[in-house]
Amino acid sequence: MPSFVWATGITVGAQSTVSPSLVELGRDGVPWFVAVLVATGVLKLFGALIGIGLTRPRGSRISRLLVLCGGGAATLLTWHGGLFVVHGVLVEAGAVSVEPDLAGLTAWYLYLWGPWFTVGGLAFAASTALYVRRHDDRGRLRLYGASGALGALVLSVASTATGIG
Template sequence: MAIELSVNDAVRPAPRRAPRLRPGAWPGLAAAVWGLLFAVPSFVWAMGFTFGARTTVAPSLVELAEDRVAWFVAVLWVTGLLKVFGALIGVGLTRRRGGWVGRLMVFCGGGAAVLLVWHGCLFVVHGVLVEIGTRSVAPDLAGLTRWYLGLWGPWFIVGGLAFAAATTRYVRRLDPRREMRIYGAVGALGALLLSSASMITGIG
């Protein structure tokens, strides 16, 4: 019995499978989404829109944004771009990168993880101390402190944990882990020193 094939059957392409993300990619993607979402307020405020900012951000900063102070507007744009850069780092940590690119991913990922978790914990601890009466703030800042306790502190911690998980998974997939761990540790230490210097000098 002869088997007849039509022309359409002969050239019909095999069905394509939808691309699937590896489980290890999710922390990096979570960090990327976190960075993009966090960049939105910076760009919005830089363009002069401060809706909702007075109840969640220090009044002095809101006034600088509303008065369109040039240096502060520039800081907002730079901050937004840095958050977008953080999102790119998150995407970069979803798969292996060779050479200096991989080292940069680990360095920045480790630094972002420590910096964000550290600042988030500071916000939470300060808010808790204010709530239990150990520390006092001006009456007009009491509501703002609760926002830092309930929103910004946890938000920073979540972002830091996402970068930490993404960086850890990235390093674990590599053969020469020791070198990459050094880059991550240096980035984390640099972020901690930068934050400590900011607290001591009162800048930032």
């Protein structure tokens, strides 16, 4: 996974697709940024486990956790990708300007990263919905899925509003 590789200071593939300031933080091994990269890598692995878990029937406790996380992942990924696409469209249309060193990245975020995150979010949504549909306690599981989605949306909106995400 790129997050773990970039955490070592190797920024192969990042120079043309990620903000130069982020590439520099990774290359310089800034401790807090390395921690963010490692945490991101761990979250990606956790997401993979959730995705795999949604393919098999589980006990009620695990099912609730899977649906909670699946709803959250669906919301975070779709929202994140949607923001990339909307921002890219606004930049390409000339409605929003970006710093010159970031202008070359707009197409990457508009045509690759945004759609990639959005499709991932929709895949999590579909997987979670199919998982819920196969269980007897659908009502309770839907509540967990909605809670995960709402929690993820609140977290994402708060981080976007504060400039963190």
